[in-house]
Amino acid sequence: MTNDNDLQQQQDLLKKKLEELTLEHRDLDDLLGIVSSSPSVDMLKIQRLKKRKLAIKDEIRSIHSRILPDIIA
Numbered sequence: 663m664t665n666d667n668d669l670q671q672q673q674d675l676l677k678k679k680l681e682e683l684t685l686e687h688r689d690l691d692d693l694l695g696i697v698s699s700s701p702s703v704d705m706l707k708i709q710r711l712k713k714r715k716l717a718i719k720d721e722i723r724s725i726h727s728r729i730l731p732d733i734i735a
Contacts, residue, residue: 673729680725683718690715 694711697704 676725676729680722680729683722683725687715687718687722690718 690711694708694715697708697711
């Protein structure tokens with residue numbers, strides 16, 4: 663039973679982290695829209711935001727694969 667509880671706790675932590683990353687990814691998307699449309703476009707800032715957004719997307723994919731591993735039928 664302890665093993666099942668540990669597994670459930672890990673799953674819950676992963677889901678919480680997934681929610682946080684998804685929210686941050688969405689916020690970065692909004693921020694990129696604002697920064698890109700401003701009169702004084704800071705290309706370095708845009709590049710950094712895009713890089714962070716991509717890193718978050720990779721982490722989201724990693725968590726998804728840990729929560730729902732591929733099942734070979």
